[in-house]
Amino acid sequence: MTQRNEDDKGVYGIAVAAEMAGIGEQALRLYERRGLLTPDRTAGGTRRYSVDDVTILRRVAQLLGEGLNLAGARRVLELEEDNRRLEAKITRLMRREVRGPDRS
DNA sequence: CTTCTAACA
DNA sequence: TGTTAGCA
Numbered sequence: 001m002t003q004r005n006e007d008d009k010g011v012y013g014i015a016v017a018a019e020m021a022g023i024g025e026q027a028l029r030l031y032e033r034r035g036l037l038t039p040d041r042t043a044g045g046t047r048r049y050s051v052d053d054v055t056i057l058r059r060v061a062q063l064l065g066e067g068l069n070l071a072g073a074r075r076v077l078e079l080e081e082d083n084r085r086l087e088a089k090i091t092r093l094m095r096r097e098v099r100g101p102d103r104s
Numbered sequence: 105c106t107t108c109t110a111a112c113a
Numbered sequence: 114t115g116t117t118a119g120c121a
Binding site: 024026069 | 115116117118
């Protein structure tokens, strides 16, 4: 039920996304098959990469350059996403602690 | 644009 | 293991 952010919506074709991330198109398809990201698909089945997807792709390139393999990069992406959620939760809890939980 | 296959480092 | 080129 969580609404989608503008940057989560796929807008770029694979050629554009590959060019933006500096990665080959075949590699992008491989990353998807390995579960590193899941770009949107049009009704016809063509991939639609979002701004966030391109950010992830850049991160992947960075991790691979640091010596991680695809499985390792995937792990890191998962953990980083977990951390973002936890951080957001902490922020919510802190806000509640300051002004109180019951406020309309 | 897609998936698949094979060659290469 | 990951990338790339070529094919259908």
